[in-house]
Amino acid sequence: MNFLSVCLISFIFLLMISISLFITGINFLMDDYVLFIEWEIVSLNSSSIVMTFLFDWMSLMFMSFVLLISSLVIYYSMEYMSGDYNINRFIILVLFFVLSMMMLIISPNLISILLGWDGLGLVSYCLVIYFQNEKSYSAGMLTALSNRIGDVALLLSIAWMINYGSWNYIFYIDLMKNDLSMTIIGALVVLAAMTKSAQIPFSSWLPAAMAAPTPVSALVHSSTLVTAGVYLLIRFNFLLVDTLIGKFLLVISGLTMFMAGLGANFEFDLKKIIALSTLSQLGLMMSILSMGYYKLAFFHLLTHALFKALLFMCAGAIIHNMNNFQDIRYMGGLSYYMPFTSTCFNMSNLALCGMPFLAGFYSKDLILEMVSMSYVNMLSFFLFFFSTGLTVSYSFRLVYYSMTGDLHSGALNVLNDEGWVMLKGMMGLLFMSIIGGSMLSWLIFPTPYMICLPYKLKFLTLFVCISGGFMGYLISNINLYFFNKSMNLYNITWFMGSMWFMPYISTYGIIKYPLVLGGDYFNSLDQGWSEYFGAQNLYSNFMFYSKNLTFFHMNNLKIYLMFFVFWVVIFIFMIMFS
Template identity: 75%
Template sequence: MCFLSFVFLFFLSISLFSLNLYMLLKELVIFIEWEVVSLNSSMVVMTMLFDWMSLLFMSFVLLISSLVIYYSKEYMMNDYNINRFIILVLLFVCSMMLLIISPNLISILLGWDGLGLVSYCLVIYFQNMKSYNAGMLTVLSNRVGDVALLMAIAWMLNYGSWNYIFWLEMMKSSFEMMMIGSLIVLAAMTKSAQIPFSSWLPAAMAAPTPVSALVHSSTLVTAGVYLLIRFNVLLVDTFLGQFLLLLSGLTMFMSGLGANFEFDLKKIIALSTLSQLGLMMSVLSMGYWKLAFFHLLSHALFKALLFMCAGAIIHNMGDSQDIRGMGALGIHMPLTCVCFNISNLALCGMPFLAGFYSKDLILEMVLMSYINFFSFFLFFFSTGLTVCYSLRLVYYSMSGELNCYTLNLLNDEGWIMLKGMMGLTFMSIVGGSVLSWLIFPSPLMICLPSYLKYLTLIVCLLGGFIGYFVSKINLFFVNKSLLMYHKSYFMGSMWFMPILSTYGILNKPLKMGNIMIKGFDQGWSEFLGSQNLIDSMIFKSKIVTMLQYNNLKIYLLLFLLWVSILFSLMILI
């Protein structure tokens, strides 16, 4: 089933990419209205929008998911329920397809909720307590966005149609459309894990690694960004855009900082995804929707590869995810480490790899834009932090000696996993340049002084140097001091957000529930209700039992009483 799914999705991806090239060349847009059912004058119509953006995104989603499914054939080989896993992944991809081609809020909600439901099934796939907790945090955080989308659907009733694409441009300054825009932004913030909904993204690492590769590259977390790209006219020059710029900039900064204090391999990569999502959202809020879409696609390629390489490393390390137990992996797993380093360099924005074309262009457009110093600082400092945690990750996993406590047989993974990784490695090298030629056919004119032109490169080199320096020198006495411990815990725990999302929300209701149990269920309700009822029934049943056991004696006693009363009456008369 794995191989058939891989072949089907791969060829479908190639077909959609070819169709996208044709439509991009001819500047075509296909809008399909399919009448599903008609009853008297009422019709249920399914609308689908095929333009260059939806076709290009679909081809990338299908390409990545096909390679991830092929990779899963070996990764999930020992799983008895591998067919169920593949079906869940295919459902996940189908939900994303539905969301991409929908110009209608109702069908968007179907795809949106499909993603939420299937992501819950995939996060709890390994069925342990940690997975259940992570699944509940994921699904409940996303429910906030689902409710916002339902409210946006209710507000769209003002226009008599749910096809938002008809009303965006002409009604963008109306109060109703601003309300719809606010709700759409809230929905996108929950799905793309922006502050204050960030805590579910690292928790969702409880899912199998192929799922993480799919979720963090092209499906679940990118749904919010894609929805906002479609609604981009509502963000330009509005308070909504400025608000989103602040929150997404803080998300980018917070996740970059947290990744430098983390030791879990998958969580570091998850936090890097959060950082890149913050970058996409902040660029989108400034009005550069094409740049955000460009970075969305190029990021999908190397992030999927990064997770696949991490999965291969975790497999070899005996299911250990702690980077402190790794080291010298380049000697034992050379091919996996080559792919890992290429994806890491693409993430950092190494020139002429996939990430460079989008990241460098974004930062240069930020330099040309009219933004305040705080936003400028967040952009560039977060870029430095990206290189910092990437180099730290490479240092811990690939340099020095092997730090395992047990004897592991380390070797390069099987050919099936390597083939899947090599396909994405090729795309991580050439994908950025191909996308830049497709999306921006004519080069952009960016005129900057030399010190600003080199600023991106300087920030990256400085971040890399700090990452290497902090990893190399053992700051034992600083890290273990009480003052630094609290600071590092604050930064490493995403500013206490996961704690606030769980204990912070649950603490008061649980205390209230305890008081209610003591006061009501075990208090006067128990005393007047069940306990009182059972006491009275026991008492009355004892009386009835006594009467039944002693009925002859009672009868004779009553007879004696009757005779004595009769005798006394006769004497009186």
């Protein structure tokens, strides 16, 4: 079976399952229906191994969106990855990735969650190192080792949960707020979610994972790997309301949102700008979740998945046409050469900014209005709104650099919109990025939210967006002046543009020096003193004595004669000199 037929079959199969799951999810939501399935795999005497699945409106709708995006990504890959020799391996890895995410979504059990969780980590490592060069290997190692911290936290929470007699955490949600053991388990789960969703101080792996092929980035950064932590915390949401863990997560996620928005305004790599925007939106989801609005976090999770996948697909089409150039300073005037791709790119960017009546508006505006209505301190309030302004700023800066003016790469170019397979893949997500937010809003919240705020607070979101966009335009338009100011304040610019030095801290502080120190300890202790005073030295001594004894045993007659002659000579000498 050739590659095209595999892609088409996968696309049609995943799309049909996605549509059926979405319809089922709506029925479950309307009927307030939950299906809990226990499948006994093995039963031996009094011991049984049981696999459990949880189907409710949340898991079904999330699975539907993951399958929709993955089907369109596979269809898009038919053209984007057509020149690759290992294309079948790529499709299989993507399908394994989706399967791991499905396992994570429908598991009410920490053991089966770990299967999906580790599956995501392993397959993401394989996909990040797909292009087999030194940069990809370094990025893959950073991704894998950062995520291992979360895996260990999840393993510790599994070990701690033995106290309860079952790993089905869904049964113990009522205990979560009152029981100390459950608080410890919750803290470990929050740590695991922070690593998978790249919150401070584990943020550096997310832009590094851009070494993966662009279709993978579209899948990973929209609905799978990075959203796994948010989804896990949505399941553990009761733990975060009015608790110390929730307050801690609110500060950390707010700072992540602020840091990512600030860094994206100084970045010039197209894919890294979009990756930092993902990080910013993850911070937004985590922070509203830590305030107790888990439905809002889930709503933004779904809408963000739609326009972020489209944004990555458009970026992939641009990079594909630009002969693998990713620096936005080489771009310009793309709206003349690639009108349809530019339209999709701008629509997804506007949805990300929260442009009224696009997908992102319905979730972001609601989140910010709920923040305005809630009791949050000044720091959190500032981080929410200023980070929203930064989002619009880097989006407009990106549009200014890539879409307007003249093309800054070679004069001879073949930029066009003729990749029809890629364009068709993008069309499905363009449609969903326009109507997805309103559709989900009407479905998830059957009773409309009516938020009454003072006049100034009501318009604050719109004002922040407009001023952020204006700021992004100014920074780009008067870039020579801005560049000179950046050079004068080089240390501050470097600090803000390099994610607050987190990549250096991660690679040197978390990975390089601990591994070097571990290697030294291994050489000096494990393979050094402990071997000398332990097994290896005993082995050497026993071998030495054994060889000597064997020598005596194997050569007994000669040795005895030699000893006999020796003692005779000694005896004669003693007689002579006595």
